[in-house]
Amino acid sequence: MQIITTIAELREQLKQWRQAGDTIGLVPTMGNLHAGHLQLVTTAQEQVKRVVVSVFVNPMQFCEGEDFDCYPRTGHEDAAKLQTANVDIMFKPSTKEIYPQKPLTTVTVAEISEDYCGASRLGHFDGVANVVCKLFNIVQADKAFFGEKDFQQLAIIRTMVADLSIATDIIAVNIVREADGLAMSSRNGYLNDEQRLQAPFLYKILHWAKDELLLRALSFKEIEAQACTLLALHHLEVEYFSICRQADLQAAEENDTNLIILAAIVLGSTRLLDNIQVTLN
Secondary structure, eight states: OEEEOOHHHHHHHHHHHHHTTOOEEEEEEOSOOOHHHHHHHHHHHHHOSEEEEEEOOOGGGOOTTSSTTTSOOOHHHHHHHHHHTTOSEEEOOOHHHHOSSOOOOOOOOTTTTTSTHHHHSTTHHHHHHHHHHHHHHHHOOSEEEEESSSHHHHHHHHHHHHHTTOSOEEEEEOOOBOTTSOBOOGGGGGOOHHHHHHTTHHHHHHHHHHHHHHHTOSOHHHHHHHHHHHHHHTTOEEEEEEEEETTTOOBOOTTOOEEEEEEEEEETTEEEEEEEEEEOO
16 A cells, blocks of 8 residues: 655556556545445445545634544554555645645535534535545546445535536445444544443434334424434434435425435534435335
């Protein structure tokens, strides 16, 4: 595995691979890698010849008061995991390499970025869109791989790619979970022992809500309200619990069939996301 820190060196290697006819995949990450990230790598290796994993803690997507300085940076451990996984390149640029000067050009994906996480993390998705667009321009991958846990982020990236005619296919990869159902996340490490025992209840309530949707006995609003009550009873602070259309993440109506339940909770100072997809016949 090559560890590359500059855009120029990365582009030179990618140019050689393209000339050899190799297909290229990109897995963008902020490091602190876990099994969910490695599943993205495995999926990429099944679909392309060469895999680039970027490891970059992007300051533009951290809002005021968030944990940029405290965000775990585990470069040596990440490199060891990617080496074991037979990744071709670990792209680990500095902040100055990605942002040599204050960006005057920005990418904003309107509407779809404004609700859910976007409502409480103002500017977050602009930061995500900018760095992902920049990575897409640097790597020019045939395919890029994203986990479904951050489903709103995935929807924003898909929209950006379509709107800007970016020639990279977006591949969604299923959520990887702990044995008790908790969606894997770099932020799970912030949980204390008691919070770690509480956290999987979110996934249980998502399953309960899915079952209720399939039964069709309650309205969507009733399911959302009861889910919030159940989560609060287990001392989980609910930021949102929303039944949405998968296509555009707008609030689902009773005749919609392809749905996703988006949820965010706060445990102590840790914010956790999860979702579950539902198809109604």
